[in-house]
Amino acid sequence: MNIFLTYLDKFIASLNTIANNGDINLPENLNGLIVELPPKKLQADISCNAPLILSKINNKESLNLANFLLKKFQEDFEEFEEIFITKPGFLNFKFKESFWENFLFTAIKEKEKFGSKIDKKKKYNVEFVSANPTGPLHVGHCRGAVLGDTISNILKFNGNEVVREYYVNDYGNQVDNFTKSVFFRIKEILNNENFPENEKDLYPGKYVADIAKNIIDKKKIKNFQNLENIFENLKKSSIEESIALIKKNLKLLGVEHDLFTYESKLVNEEKVEKTIEKLKKKNFIYSGKIEAPESKKNNTHELREQLLFKSTLFNDDKDRAIKKSDLTWTYFSSDLAYHDFKIERGFDELINILGADHAGYINRITAGVSALSDRKKKLTCKVSRLVKLIKNGKPFKMSKRKGDYITVEDLINEVGKDAARFIMLSRNSDVELEFDFEKVKEKSKENPLYYVQYCHARICSVFRNLNIKIDSEIKIKDKVFKLDKYEREIIKKISEWPKCLAISQNKLEPHRIPIYLYELSTLFHSYWNLGKEDKAYRFIIEDKPGSAKKMNLLKLISFIIKSGLSLVGVEAPTKM
């Protein structure tokens, strides 16, 4: 139950009634109307800006209008203990205790499901990671991986259908170079031939030798004399090994995709031709020339006629090449085919999680989706910005030279899955993230993950001591339901949880969840410590549970933390 949305609807209904009686005028739409949390100092639960929005069209001072609406709302609603006006013309509402009592007991029935909204179920495709199958994942891939995974979790939590997809770029130069690299490592192992370290475009990493060894051991290929003869087979095996490695890495992060789609498959099935043909029919393909970028100093650019896609019609800054000079497809054209394949599968929403270095690609591929779907489907791209690694207080630069390359495996071994995920997700993905190994490993308040988990563990300890199962019904009846200022603050915070989840989904911003959980935990820890000063604030009084109000508040907090952490992909320990 999102009280902000509920009361937005209720106020709109009320305003409509008032308008129908001819007492006020309403504009065409009430888009600017909001119901939100008032500033802390105000001692109110929700506030509404109706008088400010409506003052112009009614030609009235907003404070006058506020006075008028205040009286109307007092007549229309009985759940408010108090309604008052603040400065330019806000209406502030304070709920009666009975409202919160009802809220608490309704919410508790939903358990971990509290906060999910299932209004319009949609079918989502979330494509993420999609790293080239040329080696294991490194730290840079992590952020996108946990971002995509968590966005998918949130969408599912809210009742949507989600397919998590990985696009394997197993076609083109890079996998060919990778295959060559594997070949040289095989020769190195079998014949003691040196790996050509200085040859450009090869993959020198140690893992390539491991892959080479696996391929030799599996004996699918018998004779490694001539690369040309075995190239296709070797490529297939090399990619298989890479993907196995990547899947293993993803598992360490707690990420599992539903579907791996291979670029080579689309190429082999002539899906690319078909897609380009489709675009030709729609008149989005033409033969033309594109300029090189200004900055390129060496003027080796050959201005030549080639097949282009009119992405400029859809907000891109230049048209994009469809075929290379050797007449094979560009990466972009097979990606168009891939997205056409997504469109054909009938998703309502397409989401791509891209790394920072691919941000420049967004316009052309969203243009492609618009063109292919006649603007009916929208592709939303979310960029995960760089992770700035800090080790021993200093920035740690990764380079592709072997040695100073941190893989997912290294990361998980060092800080663990939970800490890695929680910290990676605790910042807006639009912003560079500082990832300090020492801080992430710390087991104290310095580390927000432990702070939140500790909150859950503390609540569990209360129920453990009482010998009550945390999800069983509490059978106490309070004589009076009365919230003090601490409890009121907590329940208000709880009422923000559905809103937090809704925004996280709408804006694809999961970082709001760790931040919310941290804030909720802060309130809880303060509340807990009150019991040190004043025994009335204990949850266990003479071996018996305190009031139903208190016990249910605890339960609800623990449910939220548990479900919030599970969305983020992190354990909620019952004991620490």
Add this chain to the structure above:
RNA sequence: GCGCCCUUAGCUCAGUUGGCUAGAGCAACGGUUUUCUAAACCGUGGGUCGGAGGUUCGAAUCCUUCAGGGCGCGCCA
């Protein structure tokens, strides 16, 4: 040269569709433990929201412009 993103307290950052006196944590200083988990709590100080204009009843948020930082930019994927 062009595009995208960022600039909020000493540091790391919150702050949906503009809203009321801009919020946390860390660091600094001072306190709390025979008591349900101190991996915790309480208190104190700290800000022209990068600069300048503009739109608005109202701007950290929108527009223009300048400065600083990051990431990209031909048929690599």
